[in-house]
Amino acid sequence: MTNCERWQSYELTLDGPTNGNPFMDVEFAAIFNYGTDHIHVRGFYDGNGKYKVRFMPKSVGIWNVKTISNVDELNDYQTSFTCTPAQDNNHGPVQVSGKTHFTYEDGTPYLPFGTTAYAWVFQDSKTQEKTLSTLKENSFNKIRMTAFPKYYNYNTQEPAQYPFAGSPTHTTGIFNDDSWQVDPQKTGFDYSTFNPSYFQHLEQRIKDLDALGIQADLILFHPYDSWGFARMGQAMDKHYIQYIVARLASYKNIWWSLANEYDLMAQLGQKPLSAWDFIGKTVHQEDPSGHLLSIHNFYDPPVHKGTTKNWFDYTKPWITHLSIQSDNVFFVPKWLDDFQKPIIFDECRYEGNIEFGWGDNSAKGMVDSFYRIVLRGGYATHGETYIDKPNTTRPIWWAHGGILRGESQKRITYLKQLLATNGFNYVNPMAVQGPHWELAVGESPDKQHVFAYIGDNQPEFEIFDFLPKDNIYSAQVIDTWNMTSTKLNERIDKNHYFHIPRKPYQAILLTKIN
């Protein structure tokens, strides 16, 4: 009997028909039986007559597998495997914990410190390898990336492969059409026929990320589309979702992001706002492993920048967390309260020097957002957009991956380490309304530590009147930019003032001593 480690990908491969369009004609699935659990898992055609079904077992012991198909040679095949305990470095998939936070399934703390390299898997091999080595050198534990190739400013190269059979009929450019559902004849692609090699490559990259301990926050649809993939219509969307979920759901580090900037897709005429309920439910139903699932906005909510648009309805039961674009970092505790779900600022402006407002944040600004968001109980995602000239062909991390040129990533690592070494399995935001609203303050779940970020403000005298009564703390001044910690020779409690040097980007880390 074969073995499969808990939370790793079990794969069963059978030979089947190659005639017709196997992607459309052949139904193939398996029931995974464990005790009284009977889990239905869709399989997929991997080309060359190979039919596969993959599954991530969550329980240690013997699993019995039985296939179902409308094709005799694929139907009623039976086998078993033993699910062995997880090894030390395997903590399982990430899941929501305690409503607004995350852990790995084995209970190990997981605080998302993500980055963004949307189209990295579609670059040349050398750039892809560089991306992996850059990720290895840094401490990001999540990456936002697209399942489809990307067409956008600074990212106009055609990919080496396409997800579907066919090739583009037109010059590169945002694909325009009059209807929500494009005529495939116009685009040159047959959306009913997948290109297995394209997905095999994507899979390999997701496994490479898993080996580095990085979650793949995979974006299923996006508006930066030159090939009609953003407007295939509901039937082909469903076909694509069934296929990609069947291929990838067994990888423990997969997260589903239904879309990047779904509301921009509506504005561009690619997919109506009403499309996402069906798409979300389909992903949720198809995924036997219950991976994290969200959707990402373009428009900021009414609190900012003059727009009156609203966010997606993140209260829907199949949405596991908020994946928002916003640089309003004050509301995090309120939103956590409102939604009772984790909140990830998956775009809060990128460190870079480009001509766009979302991509010309300073490194200091990027780090500032991390502290302000994370110490208020949310999570932030990094991105980097440095160019050498306008319309450059040099890889830019945010789109292509490659190397990081910025200064924020080290400081983000420093914050991550400070939290990890001071008991912050997650951050409980502290109520500091009133005169202290300019601080971002979080408490460790064990209540032994309080972490207050001062940012670019410059109080030289503070009284932390929000501290719990009777608690006494020792204090370190954290220089978030220079990444140093200096002991403050004062005992801090809620009733007494203390002195802080005047300097930007400082935080105070308190440790309870009574």
Next chain:
Amino acid sequence: MTNCERWQSYELTLDGPTNGNPFMDVEFAAIFNYGTDHIHVRGFYDGNGKYKVRFMPKSVGIWNVKTISNVDELNDYQTSFTCTPAQDNNHGPVQVSGKTHFTYEDGTPYLPFGTTAYAWVFQDSKTQEKTLSTLKENSFNKIRMTAFPKYYNYNTQEPAQYPFAGSPTHTTGIFNDDSWQVDPQKTGFDYSTFNPSYFQHLEQRIKDLDALGIQADLILFHPYDSWGFARMGQAMDKHYIQYIVARLASYKNIWWSLANEYDLMAQLGQKPLSAWDFIGKTVHQEDPSGHLLSIHNFYDPPVHKGTTKNWFDYTKPWITHLSIQSDNVFFVPKWLDDFQKPIIFDECRYEGNIEFGWGDNSAKGMVDSFYRIVLRGGYATHGETYIDKPNTTRPIWWAHGGILRGESQKRITYLKQLLATNGFNYVNPMAVQGPHWELAVGESPDKQHVFAYIGDNQPEFEIFDFLPKDNIYSAQVIDTWNMTSTKLNERIDKNHYFHIPRKPYQAILLTKIN
């Protein structure tokens, strides 16, 4: 016949009764006649049997004056004076111009660059003189100040005089009471009897400000009250308004601010939110000169900091402009559009080092707010809160005046000068929504200049696609912190990229060359 310069204060003094309570018992007013204009102006009792009526003539020529009183000796006195043309340095009062901006009444541009020293007139003489000399050395042209003494953190000294007869019966502290209208017995003050000496002093300081070309944005009520002045009840509020408006409305540099933090007054039980309509209408009706009139909030609107409170209804016809407390600087163009009135950010956090979030902004942050607000078509007000230790008795500019210790005031002057020397009689905000929302961009009314603030962002390549078609500009890079201007050797138009050095707090000032 006496002369009075246009927009200066004409004063008529008559002798009258001293028995009883002249402030309550004696009605005294005058009609100022000029051609077909007959303007009713309330007079006031100045103590020692002296009854006065003051008036700011707006028309050059002969004015006939006739008094009205319920006391014979003050009734039907007739006199005349000649209103002479304004001298060169007298531009008249400031008024709203073109809906969202200001000018002096003679048409001279006026862009408010205000500061804040709430209780400066209640400090010792030496501190008051220092305040005036500090103002003289700087370029602020408006100051926010209170008509009543102030009791608040860092400002707990009793004033030398009180506005009413009596003296406090209780230890200093925020005055608490169960009702909106306090029993004067409890406070030790007779609100029906004014102390003329108190008001004479206030008047002198307003005249001193006028001599420096500074508008006195006088706050009539405020919550930092230790004497019951914040809860006198409607009848005594009216009596006070009639008196103070009669005394001060003839000074051309007076602005009326009904209250500081009126919504905090409601929360403290001092004055209900419903009180302000009566107060505002009363000030408006009593003032024959139509001075600028607004009211200032405590709570930020729903766009910020999690509060759901709203602003005052600034659409009321007697409100001339918005006087807001907010550090949300993105919405200015939208709010200008919504309200069609000028918007002054009369509190957008102060430069300082104190323990409160509103008073620990850096100098860079203060200057940043000025650029972001002013180049979006609004106006900003400075304040400074540097202490040497908690609970210090050293004067703090924001409360006491005295000297400025900060670094923002010079940079504010530099901005003011840049605007004055580049045709910005006011600033037309330019629509830079979309990818350029992080910029604050204004155009001069003559369309010869565009001023784009980049702030702490760091684009190294820009394309100003919001510029008018066919316009070509020369450009200077303004270092807003170091106060330098460097010519950019590029011609700028809407179609071409240009390079900017990477550095925080820069702005680009364009001058049309075609």
